[in-house]
Amino acid sequence: MSKRSAPGPLEYLRRWQMQAWLAAVAIFLYAPLVALMAFSFNDSRRNIVWKGFTLKYYDKLFNDSALLEAFGNSLTIAAVSTVLSLFLGAAAALVLWRFRFPGKTALDGALALPIVVPEICMGVAMLVFFARVMPWPQGLPWPLNLGAIIIAHVSFSFPFVAVVVRARMASFNREMEEAARDLGAGEFRTIKDVILPHMAPSLVAGALLAFTLSLDDFVITFFTAGPDTVTFPVKVYSMVRFSVTPEVNAASTVLIVLTVLLTAAALKLQGDPAATAGHGAGDAK
Amino acid sequence: MEQSWKQAKAVFAAALGPPLVWLALFFLAPLAIVWAYSFGHNDGLTEIAISGTFGNYARAIEPLYLKIFLKSAWVAALTTGLCLAVGFPVALAITFASDKAKTWLLLLIMLPFWTNLLIRTYALIAVLRTEGYVNQGFEWLWNLASVFAPLGDFQPLQLLHNNFAVILGLVYVHLPFMVLPLYSALDRLDKSLLEASLDLGAGHLRTLFKVVVPLALPGIASGILITFIPALGAYLTPDLLGGPDSQMIANVIERQFKRANDWPFGAAMSFVLMYLTFIAIAIQALLAKKTPEARG
Numbered sequence: 267m268s269k270r271s272a273p274g275p276l277e278y279l280r281r282w283q284m285q286a287w288l289a290a291v292a293i294f295l296y297a298p299l300v301a302l303m304a305f306s307f308n309d310s311r312r313n314i315v316w317k318g319f320t321l322k323y324y325d326k327l328f329n330d331s332a333l334l335e336a337f338g339n340s341l342t343i344a345a346v347s348t349v350l351s352l353f354l355g356a357a358a359a360l361v362l363w364r365f366r367f368p369g370k371t372a373l374d375g376a377l378a379l380p381i382v383v384p385e386i387c388m389g390v391a392m393l394v395f396f397a398r399v400m401p402w403p404q405g406l407p408w409p410l411n412l413g414a415i416i417i418a419h420v421s422f423s424f425p426f427v428a429v430v431v432r433a434r435m436a437s438f439n440r441e442m443e444e445a446a447r448d449l450g451a452g453e454f455r456t457i458k459d460v461i462l463p464h465m466a467p468s469l470v471a472g473a474l475l476a477f478t479l480s481l482d483d484f485v486i487t488f489f490t491a492g493p494d495t496v497t498f499p500v501k502v503y504s505m506v507r508f509s510v511t512p513e514v515n516a517a518s519t520v521l522i523v524l525t526v527l528l529t530a531a532a533l534k535l536q537g538d539p540a541a542t543a544g545h546g547a548g549d550a551k
Numbered sequence: 552m553e554q555s556w557k558q559a560k561a562v563f564a565a566a567l568g569p570p571l572v573w574l575a576l577f578f579l580a581p582l583a584i585v586w587a588y589s590f591g592h593n594d595g596l597t598e599i600a601i602s603g604t605f606g607n608y609a610r611a612i613e614p615l616y617l618k619i620f621l622k623s624a625w626v627a628a629l630t631t632g633l634c635l636a637v638g639f640p641v642a643l644a645i646t647f648a649s650d651k652a653k654t655w656l657l658l659l660i661m662l663p664f665w666t667n668l669l670i671r672t673y674a675l676i677a678v679l680r681t682e683g684y685v686n687q688g689f690e691w692l693w694n695l696a697s698v699f700a701p702l703g704d705f706q707p708l709q710l711l712h713n714n715f716a717v718i719l720g721l722v723y724v725h726l727p728f729m730v731l732p733l734y735s736a737l738d739r740l741d742k743s744l745l746e747a748s749l750d751l752g753a754g755h756l757r758t759l760f761k762v763v764v765p766l767a768l769p770g771i772a773s774g775i776l777i778t779f780i781p782a783l784g785a786y787l788t789p790d791l792l793g794g795p796d797s798q799m800i801a802n803v804i805e806r807q808f809k810r811a812n813d814w815p816f817g818a819a820m821s822f823v824l825m826y827l828t829f830i831a832i833a834i835q836a837l838l839a840k841k842t843p844e845a846r847g
Contacts, residue, residue: 278644278647284640284644287640287641287644288641288656291641295726296663297678298671298674298677299666299670299674302670302677354573355570357565358566358567358570361563361567363553364566365555366555367556367563379578379579380578382780382832383828384780384801384825384828386786386800386801386805386821387582387821387822387824387825388582390585390805390818391578391582391584391585391821393808394585395577395584398584399580399581424573428570453559453562481667482667484669484787485787489808506669506791507791510676510680518670518674521670525665525666525667526662528665529665533658
């Protein structure tokens with residue numbers, strides 16, 4: 267056996283045991299997803315044996331009005347709740363970054379609550395709220411009928427946006443703000459021309475995060491949705507309960523590709539993925 | 552220096568108002584109502600009378616439900632332990648990888664993490680069901696072997712709708728939750744300490760347990776917490792992958808609200824789950840305080 271050089275003491279990645287372990291973990295994580303995507307192109311309903319390439323399940327998908335409606339609902343909810351979360355999250359981050367005020371610790375803690383409270387608890391809270399306290403009117407025209415779900419999504423998304431924006435503001439040089447004010451800029455002008463430009467990258471990152479969180483959410487939507495407001499994950503859930511079909515595979519593939527593209531965009535905009543890894547974990551829901 | 556709110560009252564009010572009102576109205580108020588319901592009882596078909604009773608909590612710790620709580624905690628703990636065992640070597644490999652490999656390995660771990668939970672669970676169903684990939688693979692091998700020796704008919708393995716599937720599913724879903732905080736803790740380690748330990752004659756395993764683990768303890772603790780909390784409250788995985796005996800707390804809560812229509816009891820169960828979550832966070836915070844020198 268010839269070696270070019272023996273692995274250094276800390277070069278764990280060059281040891282075959284470690285490589286085997288990583289390969290096994292990668293197979294564990296990816297094989298089910300890759301199989302799911304591959305069999306959405308398989309020309310056979312039952313068999314897992316490859317019978318030839320087909321796009322017929324995608325064709326079916328794009329002619330399935332119920333599924334398309336659910337997909338449209340999901341995108342609408344995600345878009346609206348992203349805009350609202352961005353506004354509320356940035357405002358919260360601004361207040362916590364800039365001001366000293368009584369009750370600051372309490373506000374900080376309350377903002378962390380939606381991040382740590384188990385999804386199921388938040389789901390039932392929303393169910394009770396919209397059933398008893400603020401019943402969302404039935405039969406409103408689209409997209410107003412999605413209001414309850416949008417409100418629920420904003421409630422769990424905007425604290426995440428606040429975390430991301432606040433982390434960014436920590437690197438802001440406060441003297442810049444003072445300089446702007448010395449030079450005669452008013453409060454509004456300072457925020458618009460000095461603070462917002464510094465915030466911008468975190469606003470983009472926060473928006474992508476809020477969008478993905480909303481698009482992915484099943485549990486809270488499941489408790490908030492009425493019979494006529496079905497989102498994509500809720501629709502897929504009812505299909506999955508029923509059986510494993512190539513149509514569900516095709517629908518899942520579309521969503522996986524969409525998420526991967528969004529994530530890639532987020533990583534590119536933020537630069538180094540290593541830098542996002544830390545808060546990716548902190549944001550875990 | 553932070554500004555006092557009195558110096559710019561208008562800006563302060565304009566920025567604080569919307570998030571505060573939203574949080575109070577659409578998050579704290581709903582939770583408060585659930586909390587109030589947990590001290591009530593059903594009065595007729597639709598009315599709930601808040602009578603200040605602790606009966607729902609007493610029911611939540613009856614043996615039937617206590618068993619489900621204990622089982623959920625056990626399943627979550629087992630999931631966390633398996634994630635730690637599988638994820639620690641991965642985090643170690645990422646830490647000592649070259650910069651380029653590091654980027655790709657992190658992406659490898661994060662990509663499934665961003666994929667929809669429901670879709671990942673569905674992918675596992677397709678793998679594990681009786682006509683799934685695993686069983687079909689076994690059947691193929693079985694038939695191949697039957698050519699040489701009569702083995703009889705192939706009996707598919709029951710891989711789905713049992714506790715095994717739930718644990719496998721939870722590990723599958725939560726592995727990135729464990730790897731990312733472990734990595735960020737290991738990445739901050741002073742590598743020369745490891746080299747010193749190896750130079751002084753300690754083996755790799757000894758260095759791992761005597762040097763790496765103690766130094767990375769806060770990161771390990773936060774990885775455990777970040778994995779344990781969502782695993783404890785998991786709804787979808789036991790619902791789709793589990794059998795009748797793999798119910799977890801979240802499934803019981805869902806049943807009270809959506810089918811059994813016993814909201815006060817469901818409310819009490821959700822608050823027990825919340826208290827358990829807060830206790831877990833408090834324990835972790837205490838542990839992190841005890842080892843301040845290892846942080847940062």
